[in-house]
Amino acid sequence: MKKWKFVIVLLIILWLAAIITSNYIKENNKPSFQDNNIALIPISGEITSSGDSSLPFSTTGASSEVLVDLIKKANDDSSIKGIILEINSPGGTVLASKEITDAVKESKKPVVAWIRELGASGAYWVASGSDYIIADPMSITGSIGVIGSYLQFEKLMEKYGVTYEQLITGKYKDTGSPFRELTTEERNLLQGKLNIIHDYFVSDVAANRKLSKEQVEKLANGIFYLGVEAKELGLIDRLGGKKEAEEKIKELTGLKSINLVSYQRKKSFFESLAGLSAYNSYFIGKGIGEGIVTKAKDSRNLIPTV
Amino acid sequence: MKKTKKIASKTRRFFAYIIDILILDLIIVYPFKNLLESFNLDFNWNNLSQLTQTGNYGLLLTVGLSIGVLSFLYWTLMEWKLKQTVGKMIFNIKVSSEGNLEFWQALVRNISKPINILLLVDILYMLINKTHLRLFDKLAKTEVIEVEK
Numbered sequence: 456m457k458k459w460k461f462v463i464v465l466l467i468i469l470w471l472a473a474i475i476t477s478n479y480i481k482e483n484n485k486p487s488f489q490d491n492n493i494a495l496i497p498i499s500g501e502i503t504s505s506g507d508s509s510l511p512f513s514t515t516g517a518s519s520e521v522l523v524d525l526i527k528k529a530n531d532d533s534s535i536k537g538i539i540l541e542i543n544s545p546g547g548t549v550l551a552s553k554e555i556t557d558a559v560k561e562s563k564k565p566v567v568a569w570i571r572e573l574g575a576s577g578a579y580w581v582a583s584g585s586d587y588i589i590a591d592p593m594s595i596t597g598s599i600g601v602i603g604s605y606l607q608f609e610k611l612m613e614k615y616g617v618t619y620e621q622l623i624t625g626k627y628k629d630t631g632s633p634f635r636e637l638t639t640e641e642r643n644l645l646q647g648k649l650n651i652i653h654d655y656f657v658s659d660v661a662a663n664r665k666l667s668k669e670q671v672e673k674l675a676n677g678i679f680y681l682g683v684e685a686k687e688l689g690l691i692d693r694l695g696g697k698k699e700a701e702e703k704i705k706e707l708t709g710l711k712s713i714n715l716v717s718y719q720r721k722k723s724f725f726e727s728l729a730g731l732s733a734y735n736s737y738f739i740g741k742g743i744g745e746g747i748v749t750k751a752k753d754s755r756n757l758i759p760t761v
Numbered sequence: 762m763k764k765t766k767k768i769a770s771k772t773r774r775f776f777a778y779i780i781d782i783l784i785l786d787l788i789i790v791y792p793f794k795n796l797l798e799s800f801n802l803d804f805n806w807n808n809l810s811q812l813t814q815t816g817n818y819g820l821l822l823t824v825g826l827s828i829g830v831l832s833f834l835y836w837t838l839m840e841w842k843l844k845q846t847v848g849k850m851i852f853n854i855k856v857s858s859e860g861n862l863e864f865w866q867a868l869v870r871n872i873s874k875p876i877n878i879l880l881l882v883d884i885l886y887m888l889i890n891k892t893h894l895r896l897f898d899k900l901a902k903t904e905v906i907e908v909e910k
Contacts, residue, residue, distance in 0.1 A: 458843055458850075465838055469831050470788040476827045477796040480820070 491710045493701075494529035494538045494718040498522060502547025502555065502577050517544055518720075519551035523558040525718045530563055535716065537565040537708040539700050540585060546576030546598070546761050549652055556659065559584035565707035569700035570594050570691070575679050577761040579690070580656060583663040586707060588691040589699050590682040597690055599660060600677030601652045603645060603759040609636050652759055664689065767907040768893045769854035774905055777848030781836070784847055789831045793824050829875035836874050841867035845908075853908045862903065870901035 500516035529535045540559070546552060559566050559581060568574070568582035570590035575598035582588050582596075590596055612619065612634060619634040630641045637645070653675065661671040666689055674680075674688055685691045693699055705713055839846045841864050844855040858866055873879035873895070886896035898904060 461842055462839070462847060462850075465835070466784070466788055469835055470792075473789045473792040473827070473831055476831070477792040477824075480823050480827070481796050 490534065490536070491713050492532075492534045492536060492716045493704055493708070493710075493713045494525070494532075494535045495541060495715045496522065496525050496529070496538060496718045497541045497543070498555070498578060498581060499541075499543040502544055502551045502581070504548060504551040504554070517547065517551075517555075519554040521720045522555050525720070526555075526558040526562055529718055535564065536710060536713075537567070537704045538562060539704055539715070540566060540568045540582065541571065542568055542574040542578050542582055543571040544575075544578035544581075545573055546578045546580075548577070549601070549656075549759055549761050552577030552580045552761050553659075555581045556584040556663075560663070565704060567700050567704045567707065569697060570596055570682070571696075576600065580660060580761060582691075583660045587693070587703050589693045589695045589703060590685060590691045591696055592682040592686075592694050594682045595679045596682060596685045597674065597680035597688075598677060599656060599671065599675035599761075601649045601656065601759050601761050602677075603649050605631065606633055607636060608633050649759055652761070656761055766857060766904075769852075769905040769907050771887070771893070773852045773854050773907075777846065777852040777854060780848030780851055781846050785832050785835060789828055789835070793828055796824070832875045833871060836871040837864075837867045840871065849905075854905050855908050856903050857906045858901075858903045866901040866903050868901075870895075870897050870903050873897050 498517045502517045502519060504519050526538065529538050559568075566585040566587075568585035568588045570578075570582060570588065572591075572594055574582050574590060574594060574596045579596050579599065609619070619632070621629060621635070623629050627641065627644070629635070630637070630645065657671050657675045658668055660666075660675075661668045664671070670689070674690065680688060680690060682691065682694055686694055693703070701713060701715075705711070836846060840856050841862060843850075844857070844862055849855055856862060856867070856870070873883040879897075883895040883897055886892075886899075887894060894904060
């Protein structure tokens with residue numbers, strides 16, 4: 456009993472000491488943030504809503520959930536005066552790309568998109584939401600289009616005597632199953648949905664870049680453009696790299712000098728370990744493995760990507 | 762008849778340590794989380810790195826030192842007075858030494874607890890030497906044994 460009395464008294468004393476110390480620090484040690492901070496937010500890898508790529512346990516890729524949160528935090532943080540998005544991504548799922556684009560457009564602080572090696576499709580969509588786009592002359596941008604392709608195994612299954620038993624309620628429930636061919640009706644139905652997404656994508660890019668829809672429609676054939684071509688076509692504002700991005704954000708924020716603050720979610724120890732193993736596995740089975748296994752493991756492959 | 766001491770297993774020590782960490786997180790770290798939140802900062806690595814990038818080393822150092830010193834006091838005082846922390850009580854293990862456990866012994870054996878790099882060295886010593894003693898257990902001339910029922 457005496458033992459527990461000591462424990463309780465000590466814990467209370469330590470708790471009070473922690474409260475008193477933290478209050479003392481609060482009163483006497485306010486954080487002295489510089490007033491020229493610019494948030495540098497990297498967007499690299501495949502854009503998905505959760506941040507997972509198609510690899511199991513993978514922590515690579517850009518999560519719209521995390522990125523939207525970081526953009527919001529940069530906006531709420533009074534010490535941050537502007538945002539530079541460092542883009543190196545081939546795009547990703549429609550919803551995730553749109554969520555990030557919306558967050559960029561809603562930003563009350565100036566946003567400069569700096570496309571490094573790759574800023575294609577969904578990643579270009581995100582960049583288009585910013586106030587200014589800078590890309591290297593040799594970077595890959597554009598690639599405005601939607602893809603919903605998947606591997607289909609019906610013939611392979613036939614060869615090995617494997618049959619697909621269709622047990623469904625609802626005529627279209629297994630549309631897009633990799634185990635049977637699409638009917639013409641289903642193909643038209645799915646193509647129609649891709650067309651709707653494409654139309655939305657084109658309209659949004661046109662509005663963001665202040666171009667006519669017809670102008671963007673002409674460019675939106677899925678082809679990628681090098682930075683130099685993208686500049687000519689009005690898809691980006693300036694050729695350059697980090698230096699030019701910094702110059703532009705200075706101009707937009709009216710700051711004479713800036714202090715770049717890296718805004719990214721730090722990986723936990725376990726995530727880093729998982730990421731390392733996934734990274735190694737990816738390169739071992741790159742190509743065939745990733746292509747077949749990830750497409751075949753899920754019969755609902757029809758998540759269009761941009 | 763001379764009683765034989767049964768050395769506490771590493772698993773029991775590990776789980777006792779986890780319990781202590783959870784208690785310290787609740788009573789000591791939590792008030793400091795509130796402090797950082799009052800500066801509009803969440804207690805996460807992104808914001809801690811933001812504090813370093815924006816040159817707020819003083820604040821970080823003060824918070825880190827305060828948490829470290831208070832945690833150190835918990836381990837040292839508990840073991841000096843009771844030979845046990847709450848985690849050790851739950852897992853029925855205690856600190857033992859040749860004679861009475863002196864204050865300096867409790868102090869030395871817990872030096873590594875609030876300093877991650879020292880704790881790592883301490884545990885690596887235990888694993889590499891396949892011994893039940895941490896490096897600072899050895900320096901303090903203490904060991905952790907099972908409580909006799």
